[in-house]
Amino acid sequence: MKKAKLFGSLTLLSGVALTLAxxxxxxxxxxxxxxxxxxxxxxxxxxxxKGGTVTRAIxxxxxxxxxxxxxxxxxxxxxxxxxxxxxxxxxxxxNFQFNNKGAATIKLDxxxxxxxxxxxxxxxxxxxxxVTAKDYEYSYEIIGNKDTKSQRYTSSLAxxxxxxxxxxxxxxxxxxxxxxxxxxxxxxxLHFKEMKxxxxxxxxGYFWESAAPYHYLKDVPFKKLxxxxxxxxxxxxxxxxxxxxxxxxxxxxxxPNKYYWRGTPKLDKIxxxxxxPNSATQAIKSNKFDIAGxxxxxxxxxxSAKNVNFVASVPLSYxxxxxxxxxxxxxxxxxxxxxxxKMSNKALRQAIAYGMNIAPVAKRYTHGLSFQVPTLIPKQxxxxxxxxxxxxxxxxxxxxxxxxxxxxKKKGKWRVQPNGKPLTIHLAAMTGSSIQEPIIQNYxxxxxxxxxxxxxxxxxxxxxNSFYDKVENDSKDVDMFLGAWSLSSEPSPNDLYSxxxxxxxxxxxxxxxxxxxxxxxxxxxxxxxxxxxxFHEWQQYMKDEAFVVPTTNAYSVVAxxxxxxxxxxxxxxxxxxxxxxxxxxxxxK
Amino acid sequence: MWKTVLRRILIMIPQxxxxxMLVFILAKxxxxxxxxxxxxxxxDPKTIARLKQEYGLNDxxxxxxxxxxxxxxxxxxxxxxxxxxxxxxxxxxxxxxTFWLSLLTVILTYAIAIPLGISAGRHQDQWxxxxxxxxxxxxxxxxxxxxxxxxxxxxxxxxxxxxxxGSVSGDVNPGTFAYYWSRLYHMLLPAILTALIxxxxxxxxxxxxxxxxxxxxxxxxxxxxxxxxxxxFNKHILRNSLLPIAAFFGNTITGLLSGSMxxxxxxxxPGMGKLFLxxxxxxxxxxxxxxxxxxxxxxxxxxxxxxxxMSIVDPRIRVK
Numbered sequence: 001m002k003k004a005k006l007f008g009s010l011t012l013l014s015g016v017a018l019t020l021a022x023x024x025x026x027x028x029x030x031x032x033x034x035x036x037x038x039x040x041x042x043x044x045x046x047x048x049x050k051g052g053t054v055t056r057a058i059x060x061x062x063x064x065x066x067x068x069x070x071x072x073x074x075x076x077x078x079x080x081x082x083x084x085x086x087x088x089x090x091x092x093x094x095n096f097q098f099n100n101k102g103a104a105t106i107k108l109d110x111x112x113x114x115x116x117x118x119x120x121x122x123x124x125x126x127x128x129x130x131v132t133a134k135d136y137e138y139s140y141e142i143i144g145n146k147d148t149k150s151q152r153y154t155s156s157l158a159x160x161x162x163x164x165x166x167x168x169x170x171x172x173x174x175x176x177x178x179x180x181x182x183x184x185x186x187x188x189x190l191h192f193k194e195m196k197x198x199x200x201x202x203x204x205g206y207f208w209e210s211a212a213p214y215h216y217l218k219d220v221p222f223k224k225l226x227x228x229x230x231x232x233x234x235x236x237x238x239x240x241x242x243x244x245x246x247x248x249x250x251x252x253x254x255x256p257n258k259y260y261w262r263g264t265p266k267l268d269k270i271x272x273x274x275x276x277p278n279s280a281t282q283a284i285k286s287n288k289f290d291i292a293g294x295x296x297x298x299x300x301x302x303x304s305a306k307n308v309n310f311v312a313s314v315p316l317s318y319x320x321x322x323x324x325x326x327x328x329x330x331x332x333x334x335x336x337x338x339x340x341x342k343m344s345n346k347a348l349r350q351a352i353a354y355g356m357n358i359a360p361v362a363k364r365y366t367h368g369l370s371f372q373v374p375t376l377i378p379k380q381x382x383x384x385x386x387x388x389x390x391x392x393x394x395x396x397x398x399x400x401x402x403x404x405x406x407x408x409k410k411k412g413k414w415r416v417q418p419n420g421k422p423l424t425i426h427l428a429a430m431t432g433s434s435i436q437e438p439i440i441q442n443y444x445x446x447x448x449x450x451x452x453x454x455x456x457x458x459x460x461x462x463x464x465n466s467f468y469d470k471v472e473n474d475s476k477d478v479d480m481f482l483g484a485w486s487l488s489s490e491p492s493p494n495d496l497y498s499x500x501x502x503x504x505x506x507x508x509x510x511x512x513x514x515x516x517x518x519x520x521x522x523x524x525x526x527x528x529x530x531x532x533x534x535f536h537e538w539q540q541y542m543k544d545e546a547f548v549v550p551t552t553n554a555y556s557v558v559a560x561x562x563x564x565x566x567x568x569x570x571x572x573x574x575x576x577x578x579x580x581x582x583x584x585x586x587x588x589k
Numbered sequence: 590m591w592k593t594v595l596r597r598i599l600i601m602i603p604q605x606x607x608x609x610m611l612v613f614i615l616a617k618x619x620x621x622x623x624x625x626x627x628x629x630x631x632x633d634p635k636t637i638a639r640l641k642q643e644y645g646l647n648d649x650x651x652x653x654x655x656x657x658x659x660x661x662x663x664x665x666x667x668x669x670x671x672x673x674x675x676x677x678x679x680x681x682x683x684x685x686x687t688f689w690l691s692l693l694t695v696i697l698t699y700a701i702a703i704p705l706g707i708s709a710g711r712h713q714d715q716w717x718x719x720x721x722x723x724x725x726x727x728x729x730x731x732x733x734x735x736x737x738x739x740x741x742x743x744x745x746x747x748x749x750x751x752x753x754x755g756s757v758s759g760d761v762n763p764g765t766f767a768y769y770w771s772r773l774y775h776m777l778l779p780a781i782l783t784a785l786i787x788x789x790x791x792x793x794x795x796x797x798x799x800x801x802x803x804x805x806x807x808x809x810x811x812x813x814x815x816x817x818x819x820x821x822f823n824k825h826i827l828r829n830s831l832l833p834i835a836a837f838f839g840n841t842i843t844g845l846l847s848g849s850m851x852x853x854x855x856x857x858x859p860g861m862g863k864l865f866l867x868x869x870x871x872x873x874x875x876x877x878x879x880x881x882x883x884x885x886x887x888x889x890x891x892x893x894x895x896x897x898x899m900s901i902v903d904p905r906i907r908v909k
Contacts, residue, residue, distance in 0.1 A: 062867050063859055065672050072673075149640060149673075154633035226673045248682060249859050251759035275754040276857045278738065279746075286746040288753065465621025465872065502634045 036368040036555060039312035042568030043560050048586035053269040054564065057292035059277045063249030068235030070210045070577070071142040071150050072226045079577050081272045084254045085126070087239035088209045088576025089119065089136070092202045095382045096489035096571050103131070103238065103261060110195045110526060115207060119186040124259035125213050126242035134183035135211040140174055141166075142212055147222035156205040161191045197525040202576065203489035209576060211238075239575060240265040240583035250274055254582075266586030284308060284559040291567070294557035296369045297433050308559040313569035316380060316487040318373045319551040321356070323349050323480045326507030328472075334500050337509040342417070342425070343479050347406035349546040352425075352480070353392040354399035355446045362552050365435045370554040375539040378553070381491040383528075386536040389543050391550070399450050408451075415451040428457040428481040430467045437461060440482070457481075471505050481505070482551070489571070489578075491535065492521055497548070508547040516541060563587050590900065594893065601889050605882070609661075612881040613654050616874050622646055623670035623872045644670065657878065667875035671868075676879045680864070684846055686756050687853075687860035690776050691845040697784035702791035707827065709792065710799025721792065729789040737855040740782040751778035754857035779856045783849065791834060798830025805829075835902045839894025843887040 058064070064077040070086065073079060079086070091102025098106050103123045107116045123131045140160070143152040144167040158164040161176025176191035190207055198204040213236050220228045230236075235243055240262065241254035254270040275283055281298040283289050285305045294302050294310070303310070325344045326337035343349060362370040374391035377384055407418030417423045425447075429440050440461065447454045457470065457477045471481050483505065485496065495501055498517050499509045516538040525531035542548065560567045566584035568574075575581040623646075624637050641647055645656065660667060666676040709721040728736075745753040752758065752775050761768040802808060803826060811821050850862035857863075861880065868876040 061854070062871065063857075063863075067673060146639075146643075149643070151632060151636055151640060153636045155635065156633075227668075227675070232674075245759055247755070247757060247759055250755040250757070250857070253759040269760075271759045273755060273759065274857055276854060278855065279741065279753060279857075282742060282746040283753070286749070288746065288749075463620075465619070469620040 036312070039310050039555070039557065041311065041313055041570055042573070043309050043311060043562075043565050046565040046588035048266050048565055049589045050266050050586070051268050052266075052587040053271070054267055054290045054561075054585070055288075056270065056272045057275050057280070057283045057289040058272055059275055059280045059283075059293050059295060061277060063274055066232055066246055066248055066252075067226060068237075068243065068246075069142070069212065069226075069231050071139055071152055071208075071212060072148060072231065074151055080579060081252050082235075082237070082243075083575055083577065083579035084241040084270050084272075084582040085235070085237040085239045085243050085257070086210070086575060086577060087237065087581070088202070089117070089211060090202060090209055090576060092489075092571050092574075092576070094570050094572045095380070096202050097200050098202060099572075101572075102576065108195070108199055110523075113192045113195050115190040115192070115199070117188045117190065119188075119211075120261060121186065123238055123261040125216070125238050126236045126257040126259060127213075127216070128259050129213075129215055130184075130186070131211055131238050132183060132214070133179040133181065133185050133188045134214045136188055136208075137174070137177050137179065137183075138212045138214040138217065139208050139210060140177060142222070142225065143208065144174070145222050148225050154205060157208065159193050159196075159206050161193055195523070195526075197521055197523075197531055198490040198492045201490035202571075205488060205490065205495075213237075240581070241267075241270060260583065262583050265583050267582075270582065287561070290561040290564060292559050294559055296366060296554055296557070297435065299367055299369055299557070302559065305559060307562050309562045309564075310557055311560055311567055311569060312555045312557045314378070314380065314553060315556050316378055316489060317485060318376070318378065318487075318553045319482065319484040320376075321353070321480060321482055321549045321551055322471075322506045323352075323508075323547055324474065324478055324506060325547065326509065327474045328502060328507060335504050335507045335509050337507060342423075345406060345418075346545060347402045348408065349549075350392075351399040351402040351406075351408075351450060352447065352452065353546050353549045354395045354402070355450050355452070356392065356443055356549075356551075357394040357446055358391070358551050359393065361439055361442055365439060366554065369557070370552045373550045373553050374543075376493060376497075376542055376548065376550055377491060377535060377539055378487065383532045384491045384535045386539040388536075389539055392543075392546075394446070396446075396449055403450060403452075410451050413451070414453040423453060425452060425454045426457045426477050426479045427454050428467060428470055428475075428478045429461050430482070431461040431463055472502075474507065493517065493538070494521055497542075506547045508545075510545070512541060513538075513545075590897075594897065597893050597896075601886075604889060605885060608885045609658070609878070609882055610654065612878050612885075613657065614650065616877050617650050617653070619869075619872060621872050623874065657875075661882075666879040669868075669873055669876045671871045671873045672876070676875050679876060680861070680879060680883070683859055683861050683864045686858065687847070687862070688845050689772070690756075690780060690852075690858065690860060691849075693773075693776050693780040694783045694787070695841060695845065697780055698787050698791065701784055702788035703795065705788065706792040706795025707799065709796040710803075710830065711822070713796075713800050713803075718796075721796075725789050725792055728786045731786065733783075733786060733851045734855060736786050737779070737782055737852055740778065741855060744778055751775075756858055756860075775858075779852045779858060783852050794833040795830055798833060799826055802826045802829050832899075832903055835898055836895055838898050839896070840888070840891035842894060843891035846887055847884050 058077065058081060060077050062077070064081050065073070065075055067073040067078055068082050070079070087103060089102060089104040090098050090106055091100070093099050100106070104117050104119045109116065117136070119131050119133070119136070121130070125131060140163065142148050143150045143157065144163055146167070146169070153167055158167065160174065162171060162174045163176065165171040166174045178189040178191065179185055179187065180189060181187045192206070196204065196206055199206055202209060216236055217225065217230055220230055225231060233246055238261070240257055240260045242257040243252060244255045245253040251271060251273040256265040256267070258264065277295050280292060280295045281301050283292045284294065284302055287307055323343040325341045326335055329336045338344065359372040362372060372391050375386055375389045377386070379385045403415060408415040408423065415423055427444070429436070440456070444454050462470070470478050471483065494517050495503060497504050497513065499514050516534055519525065520531055520534040520538065525534065564585060565588045566586055567580055568584065569580060573581055573584060622641070624641060645653060657667065666680070668674070669676050669679055672679055705721050705724070709718045712718050741753060744750045756772065756775050757768065758771045758775070761771045808821060808825055811825055847861055850866055852858065853860045853863040854866065864876065865880050867873070868880060
């Protein structure tokens with residue numbers, strides 16, 4: 001499930017994407033950017049041999065909870081440590097669109113409003129039992145039944161006919177979940193209330209993408225599922241490896257799943273161990289681990305490491321500067337924009353964006369590992385990304401003119417509002433790595449050059465929990481905020497920016513925006529060209545209105561033992577959960 | 590004396606209730622809750638709101654407190670919001686890890702500190718004393734985390750003598766000899782490093798005690814009686830010099846369970862200290878309150894134990 005990765009990733013992002021991550025070494029060397037550009041998205045292809053063990057370091061300060069279930073897990077680390085065993089039902093191409101190369105095939109029928117899913121014959125759980133239609137249904141039951149305390153139930157999933165009734169306890173079964181060949185068959189027909197253009201993408205959220213072993217879990221009461229040994233100690237999956245041992249919070253050991261449907265995996269044993277991020281660089285340089293993530297701020301120390309290949313990928317995420325222009329109306333369940341809010345003036349927002357030196361700062365502090373993103377749709381979405389859009393680059397002259405024309409006159413040191421009242425802008429920003437503070441202070445200095453009095457909310461950077469507490473609740477102390485999003489692999493921005501989206505933290509609502517967002521997810525948008533066109537229009541519109549200004553994203557780099565091959569970050573080579581499929585990984589001959 | 594002990598234990602009850610209230614209020618005052626890290630377009634705010642309601646996070650603080658207290662009296666510490674297992678089992682896991690690590694550390698600390706202290710006191714101002722003083726200055730001045738990271742870098746990564754993280758290796762089975770060896774092997778480096786830098790206090794107390802006692806009247810009396818120097822030292826001087834160390838012994842015993850945050854962070858050693866930090870940053874209220882309560886109880890019992898030990902080893906002090 002894409003969702004598994006996304007769930008906790010905001011926490012992660014507050015530390016990674018948002019913080020730009022690097023050590024503020026003054027010897028910023030001009031080669032470093034090109035070093036980064038040379039990084040490949042997979043290890044060199046070589047013939048592999050059988051056998052060997054691989055150790056993988058997981059760098060985190062919080063031990064993994066070890067809930068080995070896509071339906072129940074809530075942490076990103078949990079899905080990371082289950083990657084060799086866990087596999088999603090569907091395969092995708094490199095743009096996250098379903099193809100039929102995964103464990104199951106999928107066929108969407110827009111007229112009949114159904115998805116027909118067939119699990120391939122020979123796709124077996126690691127105890128040798130075929131994955132069945134009932135296993136897929138059981139995922140829905142775990143998510144829908146309130147006793148499991150699963151956090152996965154969403155109104156998008158309730159697009160499946162009868163799922164809401166099941167969730168509310170009004171129905172014993174899910175009426176829209178049809179099993180034409182019975183529970184032990186391999187065929188499933190999902191009946192939807194409505195079809196969405198995004199359904200051809202993995203991570204769309206309208207249907208679930210993994211299965212749960214019904215025969216193995218059926219005797220565990222739903223209330224006890226999340227703490228049961230079947231989930232915590234001896235979980236079973238249908239991926240290439242199976243869990244052989246879990247040391248709670250510390251390590252997981254895997255051995256090959258001899259029933260794996262693609263064939264026999266190459267490695268004899270895989271061990272994932274948790275280490276503190278402080279040790280990450282040493283773990284790589286000493287070759288203690290075969291695979292270890294690079295902490296971006298330690299890059300200059302790590303890049304000289306021997307016997308490793310660095311594999312880089314760009315995560316689906318971005319940092320952004322958002323402007324508060326309204327409030328969330330909890331009763332009506334929608335955002336209400338206030339046209340008279342302090343930040344509702346477009347010229348002011350644009351001027352603030354033109355005041356920022358995003359690209360040079362990212363380059364200066366992160367050795368090229370962070371870079372400016374031009375639009376709110378990441379490049380990885382292929383055609384949906386509008387490559388013609390130029391990002392906001394620093395232009396103080398233009399910014400000053402915008403402010404002058406809009407009536408923000410200078411009175412002494414600072415500019416005042418057009419109505420003559422003093423203008424103080426409160427910026428909320430999260431604590432992060434050591435470079436977070438200098439970067440924010442730099443922006444404040446740039447804005448000062450424009451005569452804009454920007455003050456940090458609370459006078460300093462705010463801890464993650466408090467930050468989102470203030471931003472979510474539209475605190476009066478926040479006029480603009482530096483946040484970050486990790487995205488689903490379905491490109492639609494509706495969940496983040498529509499009128500009814502609680503996550504539209506800017507609270508902007510305009511007719512044009514609502515129109516564009518509705519159009520890109522309308523039935524008309526089943527036509528890809530039309531959908532792409534609407535995506536481009538929306539990106540242009542958002543760039544111009546500058547309610548949300550995208551700032552940076554950062555490479556995610558992994559160091560891999562140079563004797564290993566087959567490690568790839570491409571979506572087509574993933575396990576469907578955003579991690580490499582371990583079936584392809586082995587030692588070179 | 591037993592009356593006194595009983596009275597002290599009875600006084601602990603209101604102390605603990607006040608402590609638990611404070612803990613509860615402070616925990617609730619922190620911004621955010623166990624779900625605040627979960628906000629995401631793929632999570633339904635309605636689902637989160639429903640779960641908050643089910644977990645009782647929306648109830649007024651006093652309702653939550655009385656419910657918590659009620660469960661506590663039934664021996665139920667609750668379920669961890671983050672780890673999704675009973676808090677008691679979570680803490681038990683960590684407490685066992687911390688206990689063995691601390692025990693090893695304490696043994697090593699005394700094994701290093703007592704001989705050093707004795708030697709320094711006995712050879713006051715001679716070269717032995719001076720080199721021990723230098724050692725003391727260094728271990729006192731170096732911040733713990735710097736010392737640990739350096740040790741980890743040198744002995745864990747560069748020389749590769751010790752494992753670098755965790756409490757046990759992933760491929761041994763509980764109950765076997767290899768398992769216990771792996772446990773011990775993982776504890777050695779953190780224990781030795783901690784022992785090395787925590788000796789300062791003990792060495793100094795012991796040294797000062799010996800230096801002071803050497804010139805006491807009873808020592809002079811013993812010597813003039815013709816008692817052999819060895820006996821004078823071991824029986825008279827040393828015993829009296831150990832008193833200040835005995836005064837802390839109660840807290841040392843209970844401290845075995847509270848663990849050290851710094852060493853556990855650096856070595857990713859899953860113990861009580863690390864659990865405490867994690868439960869703060871993740872707003873795992875149930876675990877957090879249970880831990881603080883346990884730490885509180887341990888401190889109170891530690892003080893009591895210290896008093897009892899003092900009254901046993903030093904007949905001059907009697908608890909009244």
